Amino acid sequence: MKFNPFSRYRGLSVLILVLLLSFLLLTHQVRFSQERASLPKKLVMTIVAPFLRAIQSSSAFFSSLWTGYVDLRYVRQQNRTLQEEVNRLRSEEMFLLEAKRENERLYQILQLREHISPPTIAARVIGKDPSNWFRSILIDKGFKEGINNNTAVLCPQGLVGRVTEVMERTSRVQLITDPDCAVGALVQPSRVGGVVVGEVGPFCKLKFLPQDAEIQVGDSVLTSGLSGLSPKGIPIGTVSAVYKKENALFQEAEVLPRVDLFSIEEVLVIAKPSSSGIQWREE
Amino acid sequence: MKIEMKLVLAFLVLLAIVIIQMKLLPYFAIGNIKPDLFLFFVCYLSLRNEEARGALIGFGLGLLEDSLSISPLGVKALSFSLVGSLLGFVRKGLFWSNPLAQCLLLFSAGILSGFVTLLALNFFLIPRPMGDSLFRLILPESIFTALWGLLFFFVFQRWKERKAR
Secondary structure, eight states: OOOOHHHHTHHHHHHHHHHHHHHHHHHHHHHSOOSSOOHHHHHHHHHHHHHHHHHHHHHHHHHHHHHHHHHHTTSOOSOHHHHHHHHHHHHHHHHHHHHHHHHHHHHHHHHHHHTOSSOEEEEEEEEEOSOSSOOEEEESOOGGGTOOTTOEEEETTEEEEEEEEEOSSOEEEEETTSTTOEEEEEETTTOOEEEEEEOSSSOEEEEEEETTOOOOTTOEEEEOSTTSSSOTTOEEEEEEEEEOOTTOSEEEEEEEESSOTTSOOEEEEESSOOOSOOOOOOO | OOHHHHHHHHHHHHHHHHHIIIIIGGGGOBTTBOOOHHHHHHHHHHTTSOHHHHHHHHHHHHHHHHHHSSSOTTHHHHHHHHHHHHHHHHGGGOOOOSHHHHHHHHHHHHHHHHHHHHHHHHHHSSOOOHHHHIIIIIHHHHHHHHHHHHHHHHHHHHHHHHHHO
């Protein structure tokens, strides 16, 4: 029998090949960080985004249908006509309730928009990061709608994150809880500056705080505007724990984000990178 | 089955994986950690194929997950191709039709994939703390994937049985 090294070591050769390819891809991206998303990402998102958008817009209908089904499961069927009427009314009520909630959220977004001087773009969240290692969301607006890279993303409660990848009709937003995200911040009562970085868990960490600074649990943390990405004065979160070591150069604090990043549905994107302050109005 | 039909089916399955992972599984997340459906499919398909195909399946699905994530391309492709290749290599010596074995297999694959991902991230991006990553991410993710994987294994098994009939 003829000796064929490739067929004998086929498994190993293919593995080495794909590992090499992965390394090359990684080094290429780390070396040349791109303004816009890379070609494979663009291609995949172009295919996937319409489906995600369609599901997002029909989710209200399905959730009302599901809730209606669960609610009605144990009701006796005494009067069929009446039951159908109740069913229809409930379904309508669910729709109206969902519409009311959406209206309230959009109204809050609109109010926030009026208080921000740089032009802003409202967007809907259409997807979440599939990986647990990263924290990002996908929004339904891209460079066609005027979204730029490295711009701040807000919602009525505070800072959400920053735009990191811009595609034609969609954009990727890196959340403030992502371990690779860093935002210049200051503690509101003491005006001490630091950097808020994401953590593996649901919290953020406020780093590089001077040892002699007075930081208390419950203090508000705002953007400092020094990073040039987000305007000054946007609420980030509240201090939930302070870590002060005697021999360390700096003290650290754990920050609980003000925005519920898990259930966020609509956001406001600042159209151009800006560090000028904004008047934040508390709800 | 015709090649066109196979391609359409593969596209639909991939689309379903993407939609379930991005839209449905976040609702079942505990402490922000959700099961990894991509990893389940890498394991499931690699156990049915030889190591070269396992590596390619892992690379392909990993690349797809990277494309949908904020992560640089190659992080998951690297870890999944290793998992796929390893499972393809050891599959003949494994008895994996038992639910407990399936659970353990998925858990081990999750741990291996998690450590490779951690190494790749620490090497190429901002380093993540080892302890936090292990206890707050790798372990919970592996457990969730293993438990949810059982359900998927069961569904696929039933589907295969019905198809055989």
